[in-house]
Amino acid sequence: MSDQTANLPPELAGWFAARGWQLRRHQREMLAVAEAGQHALLVADTGAGKTLAGFLPTLADFCPSRLDGSPPSDGLHTLYVSPLKALAHDVRRNLLLPAEELGLPIRIETRSGDTPSDRKARQRSNPPHVLLTTPESLSLLLSYPESATLFAGLKRIVVDEVHAFANGKRGDLLALAMARLQALAPNLQRVALSATLADPEAYRCWLAPGGLANSVTLVEGEQGAAPELEIVLPHEARVPWGGHAAAWAVPQLYQAINANKTTLVFCNTRFLAEFIFQELWDANEDHLPIGIHHGSLSVEARRKVESAMAAGKLRALVCTASLDLGVDWGDVDLVVQMGAPKGSSRLLQRIGRANHRLDQPSRAMLAPGNRFEFLEAVAALEAVAEGQRDGDAFRPGGLDVLAQHVMACACAGPFDEASLLAEVQSAQAFAWVDTETWQRVLGFVATGGYSLRAYDRFQRITRGRDGLWRLTHPQHAARHRLNAGIIMDSExxxxxxxxxxxxxxxxxxxxxxxxxxxxxxxxxxxxxxxxxxxxxxxxxxAKRSGQIPSYMGARMPLTTHLSNRVQALLADRAGWVRFPDDVREWLEMQDWRSELPAPGRLLVESFPHQGRFYTVFYTFEGWPAHQSLGMLVTRRMEERGLAPLGFVANDYALAVWGLRPIEDPAALLSPDILADEFVDWVQNSYLLRRAFREVAVISGLVERQHPGKRKTGRQVTFSTDLIYDVLLKHEPDHVLIEAAWADARSRMTDVGRLAGVLDRAQHELHHVHLDRVSPLAVPVLVMIGREATPQGQADEELLFEAESLAGLAMRPVR
Structure with missing residues (x-):
C-alpha cells in the first residue's frame, strides 16, 4: 500500500483508486488524528473534500477489514451536526454512495424539525450508526431519559461549517450539548470543519473540552485553484447612486444563465430573492427551468428544488443563505452574487459552490447595487485573492441558552447542580459562569425568579431531599420539547x-x-x-402579480475587514484608474469639492439644502451601528435645540438633518453617550422589549406552542410585555433582563462598533463645511423617505429633494 493510502483500509483504498482519486494530505492527517484519539479542526478550501475527511474515520471503522468478521456494534457511532437542514440531507446523499458501493454495514439517517415524529421515536430506541442533525435537534435528543444510553457509545461528533454558527446562540447550545455528550461518552472525539476561518485559534478553544486549544489538532488543507471573479457593470447606463437589488443587472444575469449549465444566484435577503426571481421569470423568454430556495418556503418546496438541482434539472436557482454552506452540487458552473457580499468569508463560501472541486477554479459574478457597493465588491475580490478572511468575534454564552439547557437536562433525569456546573464550565462559551450566576440561573428555571415564584406555571424544577434537581411534573418535559429552540424568526x-x-x-x-x-x-x-x-x-x-412579502430578518452588516479595505480604496487615488468612468468621476468630484474618508480620518460633512441643514458621518461601521448612532445623535440634537427632522443610514454613512446646523459634531459623539443616552434610549425603546421577548422564549419562560395550538406573535408579545414590565419594576436585576441587555448591546445595536466610532471621533474627526451636497453624500441621501425616522415617515418634500440631489451633486461650484 502506498503512503498516499497508508491509513486507509483496503476497501476504501480500492474505492478511491477505482475513481482515479488520491487521498489528499489533509484527509490522511484527519485519519491519523482520529486513530490517535485526538480532537481536530480542519480548515480547507471549498471543494477540498472536507466532509469526506471528517467522515473517513467513521467509514473506515465499518470496513470489513477493520471489523475482522464481527458485526458492527449497535447504536450511535458518529454524530454530524450542521447549521442547515439542506446540508444534512446533501451530506447523507453523498455519504450513501461509498457506503452502498462498498456494501458497508452502516445505517445513515437525518434528524431535524422536518423529520416525522414516528421516525424520531424509532431513532431513540433503535438509532442509526450515523445521525446527521442540527444543534436544536441534538439538544432535544439530550432531553430524553434514554439519552444516557443512546449516547454512551458515541465515538465521534463532526461539526460542519463551524464558522457559520459557533459564535452565536446556536453555537452556545451546541457547546453545551457537546459538554453533555463528553460526560456521557468520555472518549468522544470532537471534529470541526470549515473553509473560512479568520482566527482558527479561537475556534480551537471553542471546540476543545475545557477550552484547552492544545487538545485540538489544527489540520490545514491544500490550497485550491484561484477563483475566477468578475464585477458586472451596466453596458450603457451608469452605476446606480443607491439601491441594493442590482435589478439593472437582470438582463446580463439572464444571458449568463443561458450561457451556462447551472447557475446559483445568491441574494442577501428573502425579499430580494423573491424579487430577483420574479424579474428573472419576466425575462425568461426561453422558458428555462429556474427555481427559488429560501428558509420560509415549505419543506416540500425546498426538497423538490434540492432534488431537481442534484439531478441537474434546473438551469438556475435563486437562493439566500439557506444554501450558503457546503451543498455539493458539482455541476454548478457559475455563482452570481446580487448586491454586495458584506464580507470576504461569506463571498468565498458562496463562490465555492461553483465547480465544487479543489483543482478547478470557481467562477463567480458580482452585481453591485450602487457605487459604494461597487467599491465593496472590489474590496471583497481583492481580499479573496489575498486569502484574507473575516468573521465575528466570540462573546460570552447567553444565559437564556443556558437556562434552556438546564431544563433539557432536567427533562432527561435528576441532576446534581455542582456536577452540571462543572460540565457547563467545560464549554468555553460558559467558562465565565460563576457560582453566583449559576444559582441565579437555577433559581430562574426553578421558579421564574423572585417576582414570578408565586405562579404555579413557572415552578418547573425542584430540589429534593437527596440534593438532586428534578422536574416538578412530567408535563414540563413535553412542554419543553414543544417549545425549545434558538432560531427566533419573526412570528x-x-x-x-x-x-x-x-x-x-x-x-x-x-x-x-x-x-x-x-x-x-x-x-x-x-x-x-x-x-x-x-x-x-x-x-x-391569481391572474395578476402583487407585492412581495417583506421580512424583518437581520440585515447583514459590512464587516470591519471590508470596511477598512473600502476606505483604503477611497484613499488610493492612483488606483482609481481601474474603476468605471462614472465611479472614478464621482470620486474625483468628491476629492475636488470636499475631502475623502481614509483610514485614520473620520470625515464629517455639513451642508445646507432647501432650508434644512444636513450632516453626514462617514464611519463605515455598518448599518446596525449607524441606526443606533442615528437614534442617539438626533436625541442629542434635540437636547441642544438643533431641531432634528430625522436620519437615514447605510453601511457606509449616517446622515442627519434638522432646522439648525451642527457646528460641533464631536460634541454629539462624546463617549458618555453610551453611559447616559444609550442606556436611557435602550431602556425606553422597543429594542429591549424585543430582546426580552426573544430571551423569554428561548429560556422557556414564555411558550409559543401548546399541544395542537400555537400562539400568535401578538399573543407572545402581549405575554412578554406584561412580564417585562413586572420585572423591570420589581426585579430589574432578573437574569433575563441581564440576558436581554446583552442581546440589545451586541446583536441589535452593534455596540462594539458604535463604541469604536465614538473613540475615533475624539481623535480622527475632520469636519468639512460645504455650500451644497457632496457627491459622496448622494447614495445615502437618496434613501430619504425610504427608511423610517424617529418622528415617523419623512416629509414627502424631502423625498423630492433627495431625488434631485444626483443632478445637483455633479454641478461645479461657482
Whole structure:
C-alpha cells in the first residue's frame, strides 16, 4: 500500500483508486488524528473534500477489514451536526454512495424539525450508526431519559461549517450539548470543519473540552485553484447612486444563465430573492427551468428544488443563505452574487459552490447595487485573492441558552447542580459562569425568579431531599420539547391552498396587512388571499402579480475587514484608474469639492439644502451601528435645540438633518453617550422589549406552542410585555433582563462598533463645511423617505429633494 493510502483500509483504498482519486494530505492527517484519539479542526478550501475527511474515520471503522468478521456494534457511532437542514440531507446523499458501493454495514439517517415524529421515536430506541442533525435537534435528543444510553457509545461528533454558527446562540447550545455528550461518552472525539476561518485559534478553544486549544489538532488543507471573479457593470447606463437589488443587472444575469449549465444566484435577503426571481421569470423568454430556495418556503418546496438541482434539472436557482454552506452540487458552473457580499468569508463560501472541486477554479459574478457597493465588491475580490478572511468575534454564552439547557437536562433525569456546573464550565462559551450566576440561573428555571415564584406555571424544577434537581411534573418535559429552540424568526403564518398544500410561511405582520382579494407573489407564484384563519393564510392562484412579502430578518452588516479595505480604496487615488468612468468621476468630484474618508480620518460633512441643514458621518461601521448612532445623535440634537427632522443610514454613512446646523459634531459623539443616552434610549425603546421577548422564549419562560395550538406573535408579545414590565419594576436585576441587555448591546445595536466610532471621533474627526451636497453624500441621501425616522415617515418634500440631489451633486461650484 502506498503512503498516499497508508491509513486507509483496503476497501476504501480500492474505492478511491477505482475513481482515479488520491487521498489528499489533509484527509490522511484527519485519519491519523482520529486513530490517535485526538480532537481536530480542519480548515480547507471549498471543494477540498472536507466532509469526506471528517467522515473517513467513521467509514473506515465499518470496513470489513477493520471489523475482522464481527458485526458492527449497535447504536450511535458518529454524530454530524450542521447549521442547515439542506446540508444534512446533501451530506447523507453523498455519504450513501461509498457506503452502498462498498456494501458497508452502516445505517445513515437525518434528524431535524422536518423529520416525522414516528421516525424520531424509532431513532431513540433503535438509532442509526450515523445521525446527521442540527444543534436544536441534538439538544432535544439530550432531553430524553434514554439519552444516557443512546449516547454512551458515541465515538465521534463532526461539526460542519463551524464558522457559520459557533459564535452565536446556536453555537452556545451546541457547546453545551457537546459538554453533555463528553460526560456521557468520555472518549468522544470532537471534529470541526470549515473553509473560512479568520482566527482558527479561537475556534480551537471553542471546540476543545475545557477550552484547552492544545487538545485540538489544527489540520490545514491544500490550497485550491484561484477563483475566477468578475464585477458586472451596466453596458450603457451608469452605476446606480443607491439601491441594493442590482435589478439593472437582470438582463446580463439572464444571458449568463443561458450561457451556462447551472447557475446559483445568491441574494442577501428573502425579499430580494423573491424579487430577483420574479424579474428573472419576466425575462425568461426561453422558458428555462429556474427555481427559488429560501428558509420560509415549505419543506416540500425546498426538497423538490434540492432534488431537481442534484439531478441537474434546473438551469438556475435563486437562493439566500439557506444554501450558503457546503451543498455539493458539482455541476454548478457559475455563482452570481446580487448586491454586495458584506464580507470576504461569506463571498468565498458562496463562490465555492461553483465547480465544487479543489483543482478547478470557481467562477463567480458580482452585481453591485450602487457605487459604494461597487467599491465593496472590489474590496471583497481583492481580499479573496489575498486569502484574507473575516468573521465575528466570540462573546460570552447567553444565559437564556443556558437556562434552556438546564431544563433539557432536567427533562432527561435528576441532576446534581455542582456536577452540571462543572460540565457547563467545560464549554468555553460558559467558562465565565460563576457560582453566583449559576444559582441565579437555577433559581430562574426553578421558579421564574423572585417576582414570578408565586405562579404555579413557572415552578418547573425542584430540589429534593437527596440534593438532586428534578422536574416538578412530567408535563414540563413535553412542554419543553414543544417549545425549545434558538432560531427566533419573526412570528410566521403558514401559506396554504384550500386543499391543504403548504407553500411556506410569511411573517405575521405582512399577513395582517392583506385583505381577501389582495394579491402577492410568493414561492414564484402569484397568489390571491381567500381568508385568514388564526395561523394560516388561505390562498388560490391569481391572474395578476402583487407585492412581495417583506421580512424583518437581520440585515447583514459590512464587516470591519471590508470596511477598512473600502476606505483604503477611497484613499488610493492612483488606483482609481481601474474603476468605471462614472465611479472614478464621482470620486474625483468628491476629492475636488470636499475631502475623502481614509483610514485614520473620520470625515464629517455639513451642508445646507432647501432650508434644512444636513450632516453626514462617514464611519463605515455598518448599518446596525449607524441606526443606533442615528437614534442617539438626533436625541442629542434635540437636547441642544438643533431641531432634528430625522436620519437615514447605510453601511457606509449616517446622515442627519434638522432646522439648525451642527457646528460641533464631536460634541454629539462624546463617549458618555453610551453611559447616559444609550442606556436611557435602550431602556425606553422597543429594542429591549424585543430582546426580552426573544430571551423569554428561548429560556422557556414564555411558550409559543401548546399541544395542537400555537400562539400568535401578538399573543407572545402581549405575554412578554406584561412580564417585562413586572420585572423591570420589581426585579430589574432578573437574569433575563441581564440576558436581554446583552442581546440589545451586541446583536441589535452593534455596540462594539458604535463604541469604536465614538473613540475615533475624539481623535480622527475632520469636519468639512460645504455650500451644497457632496457627491459622496448622494447614495445615502437618496434613501430619504425610504427608511423610517424617529418622528415617523419623512416629509414627502424631502423625498423630492433627495431625488434631485444626483443632478445637483455633479454641478461645479461657482
Amino acid at each position: 410566521m403564518i403558514s401559506v396554504r391552498f384550500r386543499n391543504g398544500k403548504a407553500l411556506g410561511r410569511v411573517e405575521e405582520s405582512f399577513a395582517a396587512s392583506l385583505k381577501p382579494g389582495a394579491t402577492f407573489r410568493f414561492a414564484g407564484l402569484d397568489l390571491e388571499v381567500e381568508a385568514m384563519r388564526e395561523t394560516e393564510l388561505w390562498v388560490r392562484a
